[in-house]
Amino acid sequence: MEKSKSIFGNELPERSYRKALHTKQKYCRKYGDDGDRIYHLAAEPAPAIGSLLGVQNLRLSEEPAVQFDAHSIIIGSIRMGFGHYRIAMAMASAAHAMGYQPYWFDLHAFGEAACGRIIGEQNQLYSLGSRLSQQLPPFNKLVWEPLNSEGFRRLSYNCSDQKTAELMTGVYCDFPKDIPFIAAHVWPSQAAVHAGLTHVVNAVPDNWPMALHLSEGAVHTVQTPSACLGYRALRGMNGSRPLKPMPKGAVVCTGHYVDHEIVSNLEADCAQRIRRMRSGAPKRWLLSVGGAGAQKQLFVTLIRRLMPAIKKDHAALLVNVGDHAQVWKELMQEIPEMQPYLTEHFDRFQDTAAFCGEGSRGEVHGIHAFCHRDIFAAVYSTNLLMRISDVLITKPSELSFYPVPKLMLPRVGGHEAWGAIRAAEIGDGTYECSTPAEAAAMMMLLQKNGDIIEQMCRYILCAKKAGIYDGAYKAVRLAVASSD
16 A cells, blocks of 8 residues: 555545545646756745844745755745744744744745645635635535534545645755755645655644644644644544554644744733733734735724724724735725824835834824735734734634734634634633624723733733743754754
8 A cells, every 4th residue: 555545554545545646637737747847946035034033035046056054944834824924934933043044935935836836726715715704604604614624624635635745846856855844834844755855844733633734754743732632643534433643753742833032022021011001001902814814894893893992092903904905995995984093004014113113112002004015024013013912803813822912803714713712721812702793892891901911911921931832942943853
């Protein structure tokens, strides 16, 4: 039996393997098979995070133009929503703080290679599904929720992805086989293993075990103990029938993937929040729009509910729409009363960084909107803004795992549900507010009761002492140690 016909010793049905081959052949016909082509890489400072985190962005080149050494570490990712970029940034930040040179390796960005074209198609489908799930409740109930919680959970789904990832190996040619490689999405991890890299860490997102995220041959890191046990047992990945487990060492619980600059300043940031709660300063709300741009109508409901407090200078609102300028335009059309209180920070990342620096030392009033066409700036702006915010309003995506008080909105996909559960149990966030009315009520509860935000800050400090936010450091150590 070929290895590709089994996953962690679990033999796959012949029909599942034939379906996986069919999927690979479909992409091969559509985008070609360039696995035998030699692609070379060059490096340049990454936008926004190049100077801050020392990140070098890898791009395709006619000739090899990078000399990797013992301090090099590859951060593999893709653009699919913002969550995988967020994980990759946390890994790059930790690696930089630990004295390593992080190289950013985005398969989606290589548009002339098969990997970029395949992932581009998948990203469009995922973004469309996310938006439809918020606009059409029957679609969400009958298609999106089941797909994201149970469909991607099946071992047979992983078989299909593993075969397709064989088409993505051409861009790995310049890497030494033993270079430390951390993947913030399973496809860069699977392709790295297929390309013969021997020291691969697969940083698994979310808190719900799914076969979608398996990359046999890599070390899997997860953020919670429950996810660790679920992956070790391959829980529910073959319906109700048990499977052979993952071997010891194949999955490691590292803790939450959080950037060094957030973890290292956590005590000071929480102290500032508590000071603002006790002094009566305007409560600072950060509304972060995800990479799929979903939930716009919910944002309208929440902003309208908060407007009276903003007008009285009891609240300040920071809105990061990422790279979704159209979402902000639509919000302004629906809530024109924001205009007198509004300052826009669009496509000026240095201005955004300066605002956050001033906000950490001084006061923030009114409404501030942030939008950056560059994906690095779009994602990293939230990292800067959350440090000066009192409450982050977010769906239970990867932001669930960040050490900032959080108001959890309804999930977009069933796989996100356990992110909110994790935050609520740690105490650094609310439970998932499942309706717009519940989310608005929770927002008002926090707005009028700063003691709840103070308590969340105290839980954050306890979690830091327990090492819960050290996942990025530990993932880097695993990747580097495995390459020694």
